[in-house]
Amino acid sequence: xxxxxxxxxxxxxxxxxxxxxxxxxxxxxxxxxxxxxxxxxxxxxxxxxxxxxxxxxxxxxxxxxxxxxxxxxxxxxxxxxxxxxxxxxxxxxxxxxxxxxxxxxxxxxxxxxxxxxxxxxxxxxxxxxxxxxxxxxxxxxxxxxxxxxxxxxxxxxxxxxxxxxxxxxxxxxxxxxxxxxxxxxxxxxxxxxxxxxxxxxxxxxxxxx
Amino acid sequence: xxxxxxxxxxxxxxxxxxxxxxxxxxxxxxxxxxxxxxxxxxxxxxxxxxxxxxxxxxxxxxxxxxxxxxxxxxxxxxxxxxxxxxxxxxxxxxxxxxxxxxxxxxxxxxxxxxxxxxxxxxxxxxxxxxxxxxxxxxxxxxxxxxxxxxxxxxxxxxxxxxxxxxxxxxxxxxxxxxxxxxxxxxxxxxxxxxxxxxxxxxxxxxxxx
DNA sequence: TTGACTGTGTAACAAATGTGACAGTAGTAG
DNA sequence: CTACTACTGTCACATTTGTTACACAGTCAA
Numbered sequence: 001x002x003x004x005x006x007x008x009x010x011x012x013x014x015x016x017x018x019x020x021x022x023x024x025x026x027x028x029x030x031x032x033x034x035x036x037x038x039x040x041x042x043x044x045x046x047x048x049x050x051x052x053x054x055x056x057x058x059x060x061x062x063x064x065x066x067x068x069x070x071x072x073x074x075x076x077x078x079x080x081x082x083x084x085x086x087x088x089x090x091x092x093x094x095x096x097x098x099x100x101x102x103x104x105x106x107x108x109x110x111x112x113x114x115x116x117x118x119x120x121x122x123x124x125x126x127x128x129x130x131x132x133x134x135x136x137x138x139x140x141x142x143x144x145x146x147x148x149x150x151x152x153x154x155x156x157x158x159x160x161x162x163x164x165x166x167x168x169x170x171x172x173x174x175x176x177x178x179x180x181x182x183x184x185x186x187x188x189x190x191x192x193x194x195x196x197x198x199x200x201x202x203x204x205x206x207x208x209x
Numbered sequence: 210x211x212x213x214x215x216x217x218x219x220x221x222x223x224x225x226x227x228x229x230x231x232x233x234x235x236x237x238x239x240x241x242x243x244x245x246x247x248x249x250x251x252x253x254x255x256x257x258x259x260x261x262x263x264x265x266x267x268x269x270x271x272x273x274x275x276x277x278x279x280x281x282x283x284x285x286x287x288x289x290x291x292x293x294x295x296x297x298x299x300x301x302x303x304x305x306x307x308x309x310x311x312x313x314x315x316x317x318x319x320x321x322x323x324x325x326x327x328x329x330x331x332x333x334x335x336x337x338x339x340x341x342x343x344x345x346x347x348x349x350x351x352x353x354x355x356x357x358x359x360x361x362x363x364x365x366x367x368x369x370x371x372x373x374x375x376x377x378x379x380x381x382x383x384x385x386x387x388x389x390x391x392x393x394x395x396x397x398x399x400x401x402x403x404x405x406x407x408x409x410x411x412x413x414x415x416x417x418x
Numbered sequence: 419t420t421g422a423c424t425g426t427g428t429a430a431c432a433a434a435t436g437t438g439a440c441a442g443t444a445g446t447a448g
Numbered sequence: 449c450t451a452c453t454a455c456t457g458t459c460a461c462a463t464t465t466g467t468t469a470c471a472c473a474g475t476c477a478a
Contacts, residue, residue, distance in 0.1 A: 058344060058351065060351075066347060078336070120323070120329065127333075127340070130340060134344065135267060138267055138343065138346055139269060141351055142267065142273075142350055142387055143273060169425060169426090171425080178351055178352065179466075180465085182468090183464095183465060185426065185427065186428085188426095189428090201425065201474065201475095202424095378454085380454090389435085390455090390456090391458085394456065395457090395458085398458095410444065411455070
């Protein structure tokens with residue numbers, strides 16, 4: 001695991017820290033679609049993403065969901081540390097968007113490692129990135145209509161999957177964006193008429209990028 | 210200023226840090242309604258809130274706004290540090306909700322002070338709090354209808370102002386929630402019929418709390 | 419082939435929110 | 449007092465989004 005860490009986080013952390021991490025952490029592979037975290041699941045570990053992409057959702061009491069952002073190589077999830085502790089109300093869900101590899105650092109080391117400047121910078125930056133991404137979600141929800149939001153959603157997926165051709169169904173999109181399948185089908189059709197996408201069965205091709 | 214710092218942040222920071230802060234920072238009073246930060250205004254200082262309340266908005270390109278949260282005594286604004294640097298798109302706006310007193314710490318000390326454990330804990334907690342509050346904004350926008358959102362908005366104002374009787378007009382609310390005055394008047398009337406509020410000219414009385 | 423299942427398209431309608439217009443009312447400046 | 453302004457209430461209508469229902473197409477297994 002140390003080699004994997006060196007390769008993916010060597011530019012961020014000094015070797016001493018890498019060694020420490022490798023000694024206490026757990027390396028895991030997950031398949032696309034696997035749920036990494038759901039609702040009350042206790043948050044005892046902090047993920048470092050080696051390869052792949054994890055999508056993070058906000059859930060409400062009725063299990064409706066709203067996609068927030070994707071974690072990619074080199075990311076960690078700042079929300080892990082906080083949001084899922086002692087909250088009754090809504091929670092977070094994490095699902096692998098593609099096959100992924102992660103290293104799980106036990107939460108207690110989170111603070112121990114702060115003695116390394118590179119680690120505190122990493123955590124700090126991670127918070128910053130999450131804040132920015134949450135603000136973008138807020139922009140989307142507060143200021144945009146569904147067609148624009150949907151198009152942005154599709155563009156994000158294209159970037160994450162490195163593929164203009166998305167394998168996804170209308171109902172999945174509806175669920176991730178907290179709306180209904182009919183609405184998504186309707187807006188997708190509109191985007192197709194605007195030549196921004198092409199619709200196929202189980203697939204959506206995003207044209208302009 | 211050192212006395213003010215001791216009184217308000219003494220439970221958070223060791224005296225040595227308080228002295229350092231007092232040496233480099235600027236103490237300011239602002240009146241309710243004053244704008245502390247808008248759009249491109251360069252973010253060279255980090256505010257520590259001594260007394261009062263500051264409301265933070267997200268702005269879009271067309272100057273529409275969406276209220277995010279309030280800063281209160283002992284808070285700082287994590288967004289200051291990051292979000293307003295080098296962004297073209299949308300920005301943040303900060304307005305005093307009531308008469309307030311702040312201490313402005315020059316941004317460069319932000320990092321210097323990290324050598325104090327109490328300071329890094331403070332910054333860390335601040336990030337955490339902001340994340341949670343942004344998630345609540347997302348919950349509100351993604352999962353709630355306007356009547357519920359509006360009622361929550363009014364309840365927040367009551368807490369911030371320590372007064373069930375809010376001095377506010379419908380158009381102000383509309384602006385802060387990025388909708389129109391007519392819509393707000395309509396929903397307010399609905400809340401009044403549900404006996405949750407009472408409407409007066411320039412005033413709204415929040416009943417249940 | 420048939421039948422079951424899933425995914426998509428679409429119509430008809432409902433609900434929520436946004437917009438424009440206008441009247442009435444309180445407060446204020448002159 | 450009068451004139452002006454800001455705030456509120458309300459109507460009529462537009463737009464956006466959500467819901468129900470149903471037809472049809474692709475896939476897969478018996």
